[in-house]
Amino acid sequence: MENQRGRPGHWIPPGKPTDVPPGVQPEYGGKLLCLECGLWFRQLGQHVVVKHEISADDYRRIHELPRGFGLHSSTVKARRAELQRERLATDPEFKDSLRPKRSREELAELSKAAWRESKDRAGVRASYRGNPRVGKNVHLATQGRVKQLNAELDERCRQAGFASLEEVFTTHQDLNNHQIAELLGISVRRVSGQRRRLGFEPPGRWAADYVVKHPSMQPPIPAAELAAVPYGEQPTRNGHLLCLECGRWFKTLDQHMSVMHSITVTDYRVKHGIDPHEARARELGYASLTDLLTATASWNGTDLAKLLGVSRRKTRELRHRYGFTPPRGARPVGFVPKTPRPHPELSAEELAAVPHGEQPEKDSQLLCLECGQWTRGIAAHARWKHAISSEEYRARHGLPTHLKLHRRPS
Known part of the structure; x- marks a missing residue:
């Protein structure tokens, strides 16, 4: 056309x-x-x-x-x-x-x-009548095609040294579907279908030389083996986690815990001692996380976060969970303030005892020789408090002209 x-x-x-x-x-x-x-x-x-x-x-x-x-x-x-x-x-x-x-x-x-x-x-x-008008549009297997496939399968069995497929399943009862498929050169799906058709039960996933790829397909672990798992350990296998409540394997336990056991993941961790913070407390020499929080009750959040290797927000959550109130205004261990508090003011007798020509300094603060107060900058203090300039202050107390009247670096 x-x-x-x-x-x-x-x-x-x-x-x-x-x-x-x-x-x-x-x-x-x-x-x-x-x-x-x-x-x-x-x-x-x-x-x-x-x-x-x-x-x-x-x-x-x-x-x-x-x-x-x-x-x-x-x-x-x-x-x-x-x-x-x-x-x-x-x-x-x-x-x-x-x-x-x-x-x-x-x-x-x-x-x-x-x-x-x-x-x-x-x-x-x-398709089942073999209508020639349908031709290549047939996608379902006809009876003739089934007979042809069975004949090909029998020929493969004879080439492998067996009289029929039943003899293969009877002789090699310990072989799984993958091994039978490699032996006959056919697909695993076809082997499983023939097993069901002939009534042969598969040997199971724990057959010889079988490598478990999907632990979630295994039956639950017996209660005796589950009780033998050491406290504080979470067994894993091929990307799966073992539920220590029922003995099954899952890729994630969050939804399983809430749906099947009605507990949260946090309660599950605390119950079986697999909380990472509990493990960190045991590494530091404490019996539990509660003992660690008791010993560090006076610490601030920064020091506790560094000790546990977590954020400050996590330390607040842990203290709230175990009933510890964080201390108010606690200073970090070894804290050195950048701006120290001023020292108490000197009396008139102590101020008169200061030698002429000396400018006392203490903890990065200077002593005002006019009033006895400690300040970080004498020049500004003398100008605003005593209405004198820095040159006049030096002249009154016999200080050299090159002396700086502000705090010096520690």
Whole structure:
């Protein structure tokens, strides 16, 4: 079919196609035919939402397509699969993000519900009848395909030296699904499906040479082993924390503590002695954090924060939690004030005993020889208090002209 310029093109019918049987989604030249308007697109999911105001699930239900049928062409599927394989090969964390967030039981119920909803659609019925009109649009396995896959699996078993798959499971009961998959060269998912079909129980996650990757999938630790955990320790394994209340493994214990045990994380730490401040108190030689706070009750927040290696706000929280009131106006240990308090004023007899020509100095303060007060600057003090200049002050008391009348550096 050609357009006006003689190039390959698609004919746009005047309306909704009527010659396409139910359950069939035509594809031509890497594009899918929209069964609502007759236009061709590489992807139909966004088109039916914007142009026809229906969802992708409504489109499948109206035209009796299987529920899981992808509304994008085979070229788009191949390109997405290629990009997916490249990302799996380069990004190690991407594989973990693809793990199902729901449990197996929930996924099984959702699968059963989807099957009950779409089992009577024309596309599903045609796939099981092997209708040739459906062709490559079939995405569900037919009976012929199942027989072909079983024959290939039997051939792999014979190449590995076994008569059947039942003999493999019977002979190697201690091997897990990963080891069976490597032995036969098939996927782990296929091995688990065959185990369920043939009635063989898996050997468990503690099989030989098994490395625990997800401790949260393990059963709870027995009470005897849980009681043997030393006081003050929080066991960890592969990024998981052990709950010392129930013996299960979790990546975080905050929500688990509040929901399952109705206690806060702070109470959990205090109960099991894993509070970091308690550990710091034991490192400093105290029996507990309470003894440390008792011994440092007269300290200010700065010194206590330096001792514990926390902020001053955290020291206030700790003192409030354990019932210690922080001291008011406490000076840090070894505190040296930048501006010392003035010394008491000298009497007239003490002032007369000062030798003529000397300017006494004490703790970075100078003594005024006029009134006996201690001040940091004699020049300003003499000018404002005694109404004399600095030159006249030096002349009265026999001081050299080069002597500075202000406090000297300590």
